[in-house]
Amino acid sequence: MFEFMSWILGGRGRKKSKDLAKERLKLVLAHDRVEISPQAFEKLRRDLASACAKYVDIDETGMDIRFDSRDRALALVASVPVIGMKRGPYASKRRGNMN
Amino acid sequence: MSGKVMVVTSGKGGVGKTTAAANIGCALAVRGKKVALVDADIGLRNLDIVLGLENRIVFDIIHAMEGRCRLRQALIRDKRVQTLFLLPAAQSKDKDAIQPEQMKGLTSELADDFDYVILDCPAGIERGFKNAIAGAGTALIITTPEVSAVRDADRIVGLLEAEGIEKPKLVINRLRPDMVKRGDMLDIEDVIDILAIDLVGVVPDDEAVITSTNRGEPVVLNGASRAGEAFRRIAARIEGEDVPFLSMEIPSFWVRIKRFLGAGK
Numbered sequence A: 001m002f003e004f005m006s007w008i009l010g011g012r013g014r015k016k017s018k019d020l021a022k023e024r025l026k027l028v029l030a031h032d033r034v035e036i037s038p039q040a041f042e043k044l045r046r047d048l049a050s051a052c053a054k055y056v057d058i059d060e061t062g063m064d065i066r067f068d069s070r071d072r073a074l075a076l077v078a079s080v081p082v083i084g085m086k087r088g089p090y091a092s093k094r095r096g097n098m099n
Numbered sequence B: 001m002s003g004k005v006m007v008v009t010s011g012k013g014g015v016g017k018t019t020a021a022a023n024i025g026c027a028l029a030v031r032g033k034k035v036a037l038v039d040a041d042i043g044l045r046n047l048d049i050v051l052g053l054e055n056r057i058v059f060d061i062i063h064a065m066e067g068r069c070r071l072r073q074a075l076i077r078d079k080r081v082q083t084l085f086l087l088p089a090a091q092s093k094d095k096d097a098i099q100p101e102q103m104k105g106l107t108s109e110l111a112d113d114f115d116y117v118i119l120d121c122p123a124g125i126e127r128g129f130k131n132a133i134a135g136a137g138t139a140l141i142i143t144t145p146e147v148s149a150v151r152d153a154d155r156i157v158g159l160l161e162a163e164g165i166e167k168p169k170l171v172i173n174r175l176r177p178d179m180v181k182r183g184d185m186l187d188i189e190d191v192i193d194i195l196a197i198d199l200v201g202v203v204p205d206d207e208a209v210i211t212s213t214n215r216g217e218p219v220v221l222n223g224a225s226r227a228g229e230a231f232r233r234i235a236a237r238i239e240g241e242d243v244p245f246l247s248m249e250i251p252s253f254w255v256r257i258k259r260f261l262g263a264g265k
Helices: A002-009 A017-034 A038-053 B017-030 B047-051 B061-065 B100-111 B127-134 B147-162 B177-182 B188-195 B207-215 B226-238 B253-264
Strands: A056-058 A064-070 A073-085 A096-098 B004-009 B035-039 B084-087 B116-120 B138-143 B169-175 B198-204
Touching: A017 A064, A017 A073, A017 B147, A017 B188, A038 A056, A038 A064, A038 A073, B004 B017, B004 B100, B004 B127, B017 B035, B017 B047, B017 B084, B017 B116, B017 B138, B017 B169, B017 B226, B035 B047, B035 B100, B047 B084, B061 B100, B100 B116, B100 B127, B116 B127, B138 B147, B138 B188, B147 B188, B169 B188, B188 B198, B198 B226, B207 B226
Parallel strands: B004 B116, B004 B138, B035 B084, B035 B116, B138 B169, B169 B198
Antiparallel strands: A056 A073, A064 A073, A073 A096
16 A cells, blocks of 8 residues: 555655665765775675674574765674574574674 | 965766866956966866867976976966966876876965966876876865766765865766756765765756857856856855855746846847
8 A cells, every 4th residue: 555655656666766876876885985805805704704603693695794884984784694592591593683 | 375276176087177177267266366277187188178278378287397488488368367377288298297296396386376276187096186186285076966976076085085185175067956856866965975075066057068168268257157157156165255055946937038038138
């Protein structure tokens, strides 16, 4: 229903092209600004995964790591899916996110 | 007198650097300031033809640097605006003909004699760019509301910072209010949000820029042009005046008629 309403009210369900431009630019600029090589970035990803894996069971293939920037300041944003806890009586098998 | 040395740069080509340099320089000169426009695009000379001074070149920047003429001999005085001068680029040499140190010397010599020394930087981030920014104290970054131009502008901000040129000012060129209204063009806030630098002006897309360039007359000398007005306001802001930004609203039918009649006078 909501989708139908937004389809009627604006954009015919399509995102405005300028919003797409802005999103794409922000992502690409965050990476441009870091000037990190793809190799170094891959190593960072793997080191981060092994660091997390020491404490919790993670799904390495589901990891999402990216740079974000606001006012020319950088942040490394990582989303790491947790499959389960390493030990403890309440270890859960449910998937979750650890930010 | 020690003037301001300002480089006009963009990274990407074709966004209107030369037009902006010519018009901002001309507008500052109309305000009574003594302005030297320096074409730093060695081998791709263009500022002369935009200003309509292409037939008056005897010596160029390389002649002056190599001591084959005195600096003031290479400077061409504009006949319309008496306080505007052009130092043309060499057309037969390439960008390797100059060292950054030579450029520094030249700009500081000019700054002794002028209120503003404005350098028109070549596109790219290589040698020509490094030469053009060598002597600059401040920078104007020109961009258009397109992804490629904004991305390159961001790279330039980083490179200028690395060279110690802090807080460059942003000019958004060729904005199309109709496309912005439809959501089909990045708007002013979007570009500022992405680049995170201070805005000094927004220039609407205006056919008068092309027609006046055809004639070799800076568009700031055309009182009826919207782009001309935008460049005049940028000059005022560079001078420290607090002027409102030009409205980017789409003018109504009647306003357009009035403007048309006004322009026809």
